[in-house]
Amino acid sequence: MLNVEHLHKRYGDLEVVRDVSFHVPEGQCFGLLGPNGAGKTTTLRCCLGLTQPDAGTITLVGLPVPQKAREARMRVGVVPQFDNLDPDFTVTENLIVYGRYFGLSRRECEARVERLLDFAGLADKAHARIEALSGGMKRRLTLARAMINDPQVLFMDEPTTGLDPQARHLVWDRLKALVTQGRTIVLTTHFMDEAQRLCDRVAIMDHGVLITEEAPRPLIEREIEPVVIEVYGDGVEDWFQAHGKALSSRAELAGDTAFCYCNDPEPLLKTLEGQNELRALRRAANLEDVFLKLTGRDLRD
């Protein structure tokens, strides 16, 4: 569905995408992960033909981009990072007007609106004004709008940023339904739980480079020990130097928290017994551990 090979994009002296290649097969959910400024959005914009790459080839729904980008977008839906619904229109009008840009007749659009509003859980908001919608509703309406042309591929740039947990779960649920229908989804996110939950494959980008591309589970198993113990509290540094480092396969002290990655956590947990000042959290390794291992803990802004 989407093929990206050796993509390069620079702005002035800054190369924001460096030799990025990946392939998204039909019916899969593909996650492009990375810290802010990693080049995720630029990569998506290149895929949609909204930015001219400096080098590389892109094929979207079988069409070369950017040469045939407009034609490719006929079969693609886009949920942008920032809501750009039309505030002058009602919910229904937003869908109908957007459908016109795809060359759909008003009648065709109207025929699709009801189903889309049902899908987005907005059936009772059909004639509401946009400003009357919550953030979650707006995001769902943007998703419904992206579906007006019955697309085969959906591009979503940070689909749940700024939403509360209820709204996020509802969006996730809708995205899973779309994948079940056989649609392909390409999303960017910096929420690792979101990527782990939704994506068949994830690619991690940093500083414009694609570091790894794999299914979340094998990626976690390969990069991270199965159990993670997080320890914090007074005296954590002494404990870390005395036991933490020695008893885990890999350990790091980040701020006031020690992260210990273990195959067998029991010896390490023993050293914590009776240490009333220290608090410990035992959990399974997750994609966030992989992400932080590969991209580091430095702040990006």
Add this chain to the structure above:
Amino acid sequence: MTEAALATNSVDTPERPTRWRFLHVVYRNYLVWRKLLGSALVGHLADPLIWLVGLGFGLGSLMPPIGGMRYIEFLASGMLCYSAMNSASFEGLWSAFTRLKMQRTWESILNAPMTVVDVVIGEWVWTALKGMLSGIAILLVMTLLGMIHSPFVLWVLPIVLLVGLAFGGLALIVTALAKSYDMFTYYFSLFLMPMTLVSGVFFPIEQLPKIAQIIAQFLPLVHATTLARALAFGTPVGNVFLHIGVLLIYAVATAVIAARLVERRLMR
């Protein structure tokens, strides 16, 4: 479905030919405008009526006829163009900038199978239609005041449309370069207003120093007022094709430049 099958399908997908896609943008703006129709129409009609009656009768009673025309007639034919210019400029500046920057409407359209050229041409045509609407309002007012004696005057409408295209295009250039709304006030008070004063809207340009008259010839508005006056009241006019030519060049050149600038701004 395989990718090859998809590729063939997309060729068969029925859609408007390239040159008509801009109409979707015009239609979108029309739908928004229609929602505010009441207040918009009152503004369109009341504003020129107040100006014409106020200046035309008030000031006009003190003035001798100009080239055989009563002052109010002179003023009305100038205001046809002035009003179209203002409407198109306002639409191409504040309204278009709102869609570009505040609402990100253009970006949303570009996520659909539309191009920057579709968007800019659509906006450009829309600014001209808004300008033309103002022109029609003035014509109505002129009819109400008994200034119109022949249906021949309807030929002024294509001129008014050209005025809208020329100033709509200019406004879209400013919008494509603007960082905030502040720039538009400067454009109005430092460019449009002075130009209006040297373009024969309120008084004949023969009153002006030679240098101002020469500068005015390089700007679009004086060509429009000259043509509009000739068409509305049958005053003599020199080189018709020069006047139309200047307006046409402004219209087309500004649209092309605006499209380039918007492309540079949005397709980074």
